[in-house]
Amino acid sequence: MKTLILSLIFSAVIFAGDVVQTNPQVEKAMASAVADASKAYDAYQVALAKATDTAVAKLTALQTDFTKKGDLDNAVLVKTKIEELKAGKMVEIIAEMKKPVTGADLLPTTDQDPAKAILGKWNFERKSYPGVFLFKEKKVCSFTNNGEEVVGSYDITKETVLVRLANGTSYEIKLPLSGTIMCIQSGKSADYSGALVPLK
Secondary structure (H helix, E strand, C coil): CHHHHHHHHHHHHHHHHHHHCCCHHHHHHHHHHHHHHHHHHHHHHHHHHHHHHHHHHHHHHHHHHHHHCCCHHHHHHHHHHHHHHHCCCHHHHHHHHCCCCCHHHCCCCCCCCHHHHCCEEEEEEECCCCEEEEECCCCEEEEEECCEEEEEEEEECCCEEEEEECCCCEEEEECCCCCCEEEEECCCCHHHCEEEEECC
């Protein structure tokens, strides 16, 4: 019994020693790494704040322009984006934009629900400025033409998918998403309208 108690005490001493054990070299390396990481984090915070302020300024100017033109729908849309940025959601927005597109995202689902059927990449076949639409969840989308991507958002009504891009361009995509799917650019001639074709 005495031997068992001594063994337990000895084990406890060793365990306790492992917990508090330090090494000057390890501590020095950790201190240096933490200092470097802290500087990088501070620089990141400054850069993110600057980028957010710039984005808010540009969107505020766009909101003012929409308001002067009487385009209250887009003015409200821009106001919503400004509020998201001011609420510190820039990182979430960037993460969503950079979310990798998997093979399952490349084609719309066969589900009849437009909210699911619209997801994926679509080739916009039109005479003027053809390009590619990408629709993601949470009503996030983008349009790419000649390598230039413009992000935006979309809403679904009973008859159309309404697309609003950050540059002020808007589109109406006719439902259902089957057969010949027409996409019309608001305020433009027929040359700016065309068909949407799912990309494989």
